[in-house]
Amino acid sequence: MSLRAYQEEMAGELPGAGLPWLAALRTAAAARFEATGLPDRKVEAWRYTSLKPIQDHLFTIGAGKIDDVPPPLLANSHRLVFTNGILHLDATELPQGVRLLGMAQAMAGAPDLIAESLGQVATGQKLPLPALNQALSQDGYVLALDAGIVVEQPIEILFLSDQGASYPRNLVLAGAGARATVVEHYLGTGNYFLNAVTEIQAAAGAHLRRYKIQQEANGASHVGTLAGQLDGDAKLENFDLNLGGQLVRSEIHMALQGAGADATLNGIYLLRGKQHCDNAIWVDHAVGGNTSHQDYRGILDNKAHAVFQGKITVRRDAQGIEGHQLNKTLLLSDQAEIDSKPELEILADDVKCSHGATAGELDETGLFYLRSRGIPEAEARQLLMTAFAAQTLDKISDKAVRGIMDGLVADWMAS
Amino acid sequence: MSNILEIKGLHAEVDGTEILKGIDLSIGTGEVHAIMGPNGSGKSTLSYVISGRDGYDITAGSISYQGRDLTELTIEERAAQGIFLGFQYPVELPGVSSTTFLKTAVNAVRRQRGEDELDAVQFMKRLRQHTASLNINDDMLRRGVNVGFSGGEKKRNEILQMALLEPYFAVLDETDSGLDIDALKVVADGVNALRGPTRSMLVITHYQRLLDYIVPDYVHVLAHGRIARSGGKELALELEEKGYGAFVDGAEAA
Numbered sequence: 001m002s003l004r005a006y007q008e009e010m011a012g013e014l015p016g017a018g019l020p021w022l023a024a025l026r027t028a029a030a031a032r033f034e035a036t037g038l039p040d041r042k043v044e045a046w047r048y049t050s051l052k053p054i055q056d057h058l059f060t061i062g063a064g065k066i067d068d069v070p071p072p073l074l075a076n077s078h079r080l081v082f083t084n085g086i087l088h089l090d091a092t093e094l095p096q097g098v099r100l101l102g103m104a105q106a107m108a109g110a111p112d113l114i115a116e117s118l119g120q121v122a123t124g125q126k127l128p129l130p131a132l133n134q135a136l137s138q139d140g141y142v143l144a145l146d147a148g149i150v151v152e153q154p155i156e157i158l159f160l161s162d163q164g165a166s167y168p169r170n171l172v173l174a175g176a177g178a179r180a181t182v183v184e185h186y187l188g189t190g191n192y193f194l195n196a197v198t199e200i201q202a203a204a205g206a207h208l209r210r211y212k213i214q215q216e217a218n219g220a221s222h223v224g225t226l227a228g229q230l231d232g233d234a235k236l237e238n239f240d241l242n243l244g245g246q247l248v249r250s251e252i253h254m255a256l257q258g259a260g261a262d263a264t265l266n267g268i269y270l271l272r273g274k275q276h277c278d279n280a281i282w283v284d285h286a287v288g289g290n291t292s293h294q295d296y297r298g299i300l301d302n303k304a305h306a307v308f309q310g311k312i313t314v315r316r317d318a319q320g321i322e323g324h325q326l327n328k329t330l331l332l333s334d335q336a337e338i339d340s341k342p343e344l345e346i347l348a349d350d351v352k353c354s355h356g357a358t359a360g361e362l363d364e365t366g367l368f369y370l371r372s373r374g375i376p377e378a379e380a381r382q383l384l385m386t387a388f389a390a391q392t393l394d395k396i397s398d399k400a401v402r403g404i405m406d407g408l409v410a411d412w413m414a415s
Numbered sequence: 416m417s418n419i420l421e422i423k424g425l426h427a428e429v430d431g432t433e434i435l436k437g438i439d440l441s442i443g444t445g446e447v448h449a450i451m452g453p454n455g456s457g458k459s460t461l462s463y464v465i466s467g468r469d470g471y472d473i474t475a476g477s478i479s480y481q482g483r484d485l486t487e488l489t490i491e492e493r494a495a496q497g498i499f500l501g502f503q504y505p506v507e508l509p510g511v512s513s514t515t516f517l518k519t520a521v522n523a524v525r526r527q528r529g530e531d532e533l534d535a536v537q538f539m540k541r542l543r544q545h546t547a548s549l550n551i552n553d554d555m556l557r558r559g560v561n562v563g564f565s566g567g568e569k570k571r572n573e574i575l576q577m578a579l580l581e582p583y584f585a586v587l588d589e590t591d592s593g594l595d596i597d598a599l600k601v602v603a604d605g606v607n608a609l610r611g612p613t614r615s616m617l618v619i620t621h622y623q624r625l626l627d628y629i630v631p632d633y634v635h636v637l638a639h640g641r642i643a644r645s646g647g648k649e650l651a652l653e654l655e656e657k658g659y660g661a662f663v664d665g666a667e668a669a
Contacts, residue, residue: 368490369506371494372467372468372500373494373580374523384511386510
């Protein structure tokens with residue numbers, strides 16, 4: 001079935017179907033997707049990841065809700081729960097100046113909140129999966145912060161899945177100087193395909209923290225895209241913890257549009273079995289005087305395959321920027337594989353940029369040192385792996401989230 | 416006095432190259448022996464063979480420790496049985512805090528010895544008994560193991576580990592390397608404080624200088640993978656005077 005045919009059939013059932021601007025957005029997105037279809041490995045950005053496994057699952061939308069919902073990760077969080085892509089549990093009372101609601105709710109009841117912004121960041125020909133998401137999405141979360149609002153409690157969004165295909169579409173709009181912490185938690189059982197997009201627009205001086213905890217089911221495929229625009233002095237601290245899924249692609253497209261903006265994009269991937277996880281990051285220093293930092297580390301066992309590809313683009317007028325990119329991978333098995341491709345494209349002449357990638361086994365000398373102090377080999381290995389991951393986890397500024405991530409990493413190492 | 420370590424006809428190779436070519440060495444309980452030798456004579460190889468490092472393969476001969484075949488034990492079991500190696504180049508472990516490392520090691524050894532693990536308070540109390548005399552400050556304990564430590568700090572940290580693990584047999588591999596005289600004195604004082612009737616040591620060094628501070632009961636000269644000569648502490652002085660030349664040539668001729 002073609003997307004166009006499917007979409008025409010579905011059109012009347014999608015939320016906000018009566019809104020002309022939304023219908024136009026969906027039609028344009030469908031056309032963008034149709035122009036390329038699912039990218040194959042001849043496309044440079046998809047050279048290391050094949051989407052064949054999801055080909056037949058794209059239109060299996062419409063799985064039912066899941067009643068058994070786990071408790072929140074964080075105490076005192078504002079939480080939304082989506083099951084198979086549809087809002088299931090609503091948020092509790094929110095402070096003045098904060099709106100947190102389902103995308104379908106926003107389309108039906110508050111379209112003005114999103115009309116100017118939806119689909120404006122994750123756009124362009126390079127983004128066929130976000131286009132597919134835009135055409136088919138039925139729900140997701142919308143977080144809108146008025147200027148100057150500081151949300152003390154973390155916002156937790158659970159995406160719980162067990163079958164079919166789902167296309168959560170999320171939108172975070174932070175007014176000038178607003179601050180909030182969002183945890184996106186992806187969890188599931190069984191076989192399913194999830195294609196999620198989060199768009200972030202951070203106005204001048206806004207500080208956002210977005211933590212993604214990806215614990216999809218073993219049999220699941222997950223494609224997640226974060227697309228953000230940061231105005232002057234806006235800061236985004238993003239952390240991707242990738243633990244689950246069989247086929248995972250985690251994309252980030254970050255545009256630094258003002259001086260003083262900072263994007264800190266870190267992540268950990270821990271894979272075993274035949275898991276495949278591709279982290280693909282594009283950072284665009286569009287103007288001068290801003291900074292970006294990337295530190296991605298992974299541990300691969302068995303026949304796991306990870307990809308790290310990231311490109312920092314520094315445009316001609318973007319003088320005085322800093323862009324750093326680091327990728328380190330530990331290989332615990334001969335058959336595990338990492339393809340690491342850090343890239344810099346620098347058109348300005350006064351910049352500080354660095355990139356580096358390493359891959360290797362656990363340090364034999366370190367292991368011997370620990371064992372010579374009486375620490376049994378298994379414990380010594382775990383200590384070194386924990387230390388390796390900790391160097392990136394240390395960059396998580398939220399203590400409660402750090403504690404959760406530490407726990408999940410420790411569980412992975414112990415299992 | 417019974418011997419804690421008995422090495423007989425020991426041959427060992429690394430990557431197929433024979434480094435140790437027939438070593439005989441007996442070390443009595445409570446004794447301090449020094450092994451001196453030029454670079455490449457096999458000093459470090461001997462220390463790694465005793466501690467069980469992978470890639471150091473015994474091809475002939477035997478090592479018995481406290482009357483049992485040492486080669487049957489893994490690296491960590493040897494440590495638990497009281498063997499300690501002070502590294503020539505202590506390893507940096509970024510991300511592993513020194514305190515966590517020390518506590519994990521102490522408790523791993525206690526567990527293997529069938530003793531109760533120390534809780535945080537008990538451990539800190541034990542740690543404090545040694546940190547002042549070894550001039551180890553809180554900042555060093557908070558940092559990653561050996562990360563950003565000076566040469567002297569690294570060696571003091573080795574002695575701290577030795578003090579906490581309370582070994583019966585310690586091999587100190589070129590503990591003096593990279594130290595100025597003040598740092599050397601602190602380290603030597605730390606080692607001397609740990610001497611006792613139930614603790615034996617094998618002090619490996621290139622220079623006689625260290626043996627002015629850690630005075631050995633016996634001195635052995637290692638050359639070309641064999642012990643070329645053994646004697647009392649005065650042998651170190653003779654070496655200092657004549658150099659290794661005579662011994663090295665002698666070893667080749669033998």
